[in-house]
Amino acid sequence: KKRNPGQTEFIQAVHEVAQDIFEFIEDKEEYHEAQILRRIAEPDRVISFRVCWEDDNHNIRVQRGWRVQNNNAIGPYKGGIRFHPSVTESVLKFLAFEQTFKNSLTGLPMGGGKGGANFNPKGKSDAEVMRFCQSFMTELYRHIGPDTDVPAGDIGVGAREIGYMFGQYKRITNRWEGVLTGKGQEYGGSQMRPEATGYGAVYFLENMLKHRGMDVAGHNAVISGSGNVATHAAEKITQLGGKVLTLSDSGGFIHDPAGIDQEKINWVKHHKTHTRGRIKDYVDEFPGAEFHEGERPWGVPCDLALPCATQNELNEQEARTLVDNGCKAVSEGANMPTTLEGVKVFHDAKLMYGPGKAANAGGVAVSGLEMSQNSERISWNHERLGEMLTELMEGIHGKCVEYGDKGDGYVDYVKGANIAGFKKVADAMLAFGVV
Numbered sequence: 055k056k057r058n059p060g061q062t063e064f065i066q067a068v069h070e071v072a073q074d075i076f077e078f079i080e081d082k083e084e085y086h087e088a089q090i091l092r093r094i095a096e097p098d099r100v101i102s103f104r105v106c107w108e109d110d111n112h113n114i115r116v117q118r119g120w121r122v123q124n125n126n127a128i129g130p131y132k133g134g135i136r137f138h139p140s141v142t143e144s145v146l147k148f149l150a151f152e153q154t155f156k157n158s159l160t161g162l163p164m165g166g167g168k169g170g171a172n173f174n175p176k177g178k179s180d181a182e183v184m185r186f187c188q189s190f191m192t193e194l195y196r197h198i199g200p201d202t203d204v205p206a207g208d209i210g211v212g213a214r215e216i217g218y219m220f221g222q223y224k225r226i227t228n229r230w231e232g233v234l235t236g237k238g239q240e241y242g243g244s245q246m247r248p249e250a251t252g253y254g255a256v257y258f259l260e261n262m263l264k265h266r267g268m269d270v271a272g273h274n275a276v277i278s279g280s281g282n283v284a285t286h287a288a289e290k291i292t293q294l295g296g297k298v299l300t301l302s303d304s305g306g307f308i309h310d311p312a313g314i315d316q317e318k319i320n321w322v323k324h325h326k327t328h329t330r331g332r333i334k335d336y337v338d339e340f341p342g343a344e345f346h347e348g349e350r351p352w353g354v355p356c357d358l359a360l361p362c363a364t365q366n367e368l369n370e371q372e373a374r375t376l377v378d379n380g381c382k383a384v385s386e387g388a389n390m391p392t393t394l395e396g397v398k399v400f401h402d403a404k405l406m407y408g409p410g411k412a413a414n415a416g417g418v419a420v421s422g423l424e425m426s427q428n429s430e431r432i433s434w435n436h437e438r439l440g441e442m443l444t445e446l447m448e449g450i451h452g453k454c455v456e457y458g459d460k461g462d463g464y465v466d467y468v469k470g471a472n473i474a475g476f477k478k479v480a481d482a483m484l485a486f487g488v489v
């Protein structure tokens with residue numbers, strides 16, 4: 055806390071990991087002596103820069119951008135860019151720290167990073183978003199590269215923003231290279247990348263359920279968010295025979311007791327991405343659904359819960375409500391959506407709980423595959439990538455079980471993910487000596 059005053063999200067993330075790691079390294083002198091955890095918890099560097107742009111009314115606007123390069127022991131820094139008014143250095147440091155463990159868990163050679171700006175794309179014209187993205191990249195380009203740091207999308211950064219940033223990078227450097235992932239498929243993007251995080255979170259859920267002899271079919275799911283991750287998680291739940299009851303955004307949540315089927319999901323995708331509309335409009339389109347303004351969906355009784363919006367969107371009380379209503383499993387599409395107190399409630403109730411760093415790793419895993427395809431100048435098809443994603447999620451689940459099985463049949467997936475993710479990075483750092 056003394057080293058990082060006021061950085062509550064970052065301290066929360068380090069605290070959660072440190073508990074498990076201390077237990078794991080208790081009898082492993084080499085990690086202590088090398089101060090490995092302390093070194094991972096100090097980013098390699100935090101780059102902060104001014105982003106200056108002109109809005110449609112010719113006002114000059116000044117915003118702050120960051121890139122946090124946390125750790126590149128096992129591969130180039132890799133992690134998304136977030137554009138949201140809630141972005142602070144603390145939020146990006148927490149995300150870059152978590153990303154280091156997540157990327158390690160995928161088994162692919164990727165280090166951890168994260169970036170973004172306190173820019174709100176909502177209500178901005180396409181031209182304004184383009185000017186912002188170009189200005190952001192005009193500084194960022196000197197810090198990244200296909201073997202240095204490969205950013206991707208995150209909240210507020212989708213295909214449109216990646217396109218504008220990639221175009222600017224190419225214009226400045228005169229190089230076409232795989233410097234960003236989540237690109238459009240016509241210019242080097244990977245098939246399956248848009249679906250990968252949401253589908254992956256459901257595959258992780260499926261693996262947790264299978265481990266206890268259950269499956270998704272016939273179960274009700276409550277999902278938060280209505281962006282990339284939430285809509286694809288909803289799609290996969292539906293494909294596997296589950297029923298999705300809710301979606302949300304920062305204005306509130308919709309509850310559709312009839313179930314949010316593929317046709318409705320397609321409408322939401324189009325409405326949020328192309329019309330840039332709000333989830334509350336769903337109830338005008340699909341009678342029978344209700345909109346709950348300013349509320350979160352965790353009070354709707356369900357078997358499965360998938361928080362897919364943002365950090366700290368599920369607190370202790372809401373976790374208790376889920377448990378009391380008979381929820382069996384939680385798989386996090388978002389990063390750190392459950393508070394530390396909420397996680398404790400899940401563990402005490404022995405609920406199957408898949409933390410974001412494991413459950414949502416499918417996105418970055420397919421980003422890793424996008425990097426491989428770009429380097430090789432090839433593209434794999436949807437089917438092949440789908441199989442790879444399924445295998446990767448099964449592998450991540452297996453590692454969590456290996457390090458997180460409590461011995462009584464209950465798996466602490468947080469502990470499993472923390473230890474498995476830590477070990478690979480730590481061993482690489484030991485090999486490098488004191489650097």
Ligand code: NDP
Nearest residue numbers: 209210251279280281282283303304363364387388389417
């Ligand atoms: P999108 O921008 O596509 O969607 C974000 C969704 O979350 C929107 O519905 C948004 O609502 C909602 N949301 C954002 N902030 C808040 C808030 N403070 N309160 C309530 N709702 C909020 O982002 P993604 O779907 O890509 O990302 C969602 C989560 O998944 C994030 O935690 C992200 O870090 C994580 N993630 C994403 C990956 C990816 O591949 N995209 C990979 C791994 C993790 P509104 O429109 O009102 O802002």
